[in-house]
Amino acid sequence: MNATDFDIAICGAGPVGTALALLLAKQHPHPDRIAVLGKNFDLARTEHVQGDPRTLALNHGSLRLLQxxxxxxxxxxxxxxxxxxxxxxxxxxxxxxxxxxxxxxxxAVVHYDDLLEKLHARLRDSGVTLIPAQIAQANSAPGHMRVQHDAGQSSALLAIQCDGARPNGLRREYKQHALLTTVRASRPQDGWAYERFTAHGPLAALPHPDGADLYGIVWCNGPERSQTLAELPESDFQHALMQAFGERLGQLHTVSDRHLFPLAFHAGPSRLAERMLAVGNAAQTLHPVAGQGLNLGLRDVAQLAHSLAPWQSDCRQSPTPFLTRYARLRRPDRWLTAAITDTLPRLFATHNPLIQHACGLGLLAMDTLPLARLPFARQLLQGLRA
Incomplete structure (x- = not known):
């Protein structure tokens, strides 16, 4: 009999933690030995929970995993x-x-709340143990992990930190905020998404799940400029947005509130302790350019579930070789994706005219040369998968 409360404790019940729990539950002979500690398990049935304003751009690899x-x-x-x-x-x-x-x-683009609601519905039917907790923090103990949470303390053979903690390692403050809002376009383009690099930061217009003529705007600027844009009268904001984006979609009219999110880059090791891993936002938080954050986190959990499958058949064996292999296999994809999302917004926002021209020529080269375009597109489409 196991001496711990659980075999695996997953700290965080967002999309990454929930997806990991579902994948692991398919392999484990006793899914109740997997614990998920987090909040909003009853999101769909709680009317007073304020909706999350974010939409998520999920790439082809994530779409296949979720579907x-x-x-x-x-x-x-x-x-x-x-x-x-x-x-x-x-x-x-x-x-x-x-x-x-x-x-x-x-x-495809989906609502954050819609995705989390669907994942949590699957989680409630998976047989895993759900522990409501605002905060869950794991600490090493001889041969197991102790997890502190709102209801007290639990023990597990492995702990996976998915969110609720910033990675310790590389850090960059972008001195930018992302402004999120929704607009209606007078000339929508079916299935088209836009990423436009401006002198202040990237501006994305993404198809919106609420309507064919709606687009989700993610507009990155310095904190002061972002605050000014957030407080502009509606007509002035629309004018500023049109100046930055152009008329590819015709006239743009805001149909939602504006929300600001500060941006920073954090990245650290996957392996936090002998029996503890970080995945998703606990391993890396990225700039939103190209929408790679959640997609990278979902690739983390897909590889982790695959790596832990042999260990879950007999949890008495040492997890070290399985965790070591996971960290080694994930390293190239994690750091390549982090490098792309960290470099692009800083490179295009430079005020050096030579670099600006070089960036424009680079886009032209990618558009005309498939050998230059396809590797980059493939990385955004599915990442490096082991």
Missing amino acids: GQLQAWPRRAAPMRTVHVSQQGRLGRCLIQAHEMGVADLG
Whole structure:
């Protein structure tokens, strides 16, 4: 008999932690030996919970995981079939298209709350143990982990930190905020998503799951400029947005509140202790350019579930070789994705005209040369998968 309360304790019940629990429960002979510690398990049945304003751009790899293995795809989703990348004030643009990549969709955009509600519904039917907790923190003990949480303390052979803790390691304050809002376009383009690099930061317009003529805006600027934009009268904000984005979608009219989120880069090791791993936001938090944060986290959990499958058949064996192998296999994808999302917004926002021209030429080269475009597109589409 196991001496611990659980075999695996997952600290965090967001999309990454929930997806990990569902994957592990499929393999474990006793799913109740897996504990998920987190909040909002009853999100769908709690009317007073304020809705999350975020929409999520899920790439093709994440779409396949959520639709296929997890069967947790939200009812509302806006497909992305073409991604248009451009630079304000410079020549050159690049199109990434689904048919060129051999897929029906590059990905899709969903509501954060819709995805979490669907994942939590699957979680309640999975047999895992749910422990409501605002905060869960794991600490090493001889041969196991102690997990402190709101209801007291639990013990587990392994602890996986998914959110609620910043990674310890590399850190960069971007001195930017992301402004989120929703707009209605007078000339919508079915299945098109846009990433536009401006002198202040990237500006994304993503298809919206609530309507074919709606787009989710993610506009990155310095903190003062972001605050000013958030407080502008509606007509002035729309004018500023049109100046930055252009008229590709016709006139843009805001249909929701504006929300600000500060941006920073954090990345640390996957292995936190002998019996503890970090995945998702606990391992890396990225700039939102290209929408890679959650997609990278979902690749983390897919690889971790695969790596832990032999250990879950007999949890009395040492987990060290399985955790070591997981960390080694994930390292290239994690650091390549982090490098791309960290470099792009800083490179395009430089005020050096030579670099600005070089960026424009780079987009033109990618658009005209498949050998330059396809590896980059493939990384955004599915990442490096072991």
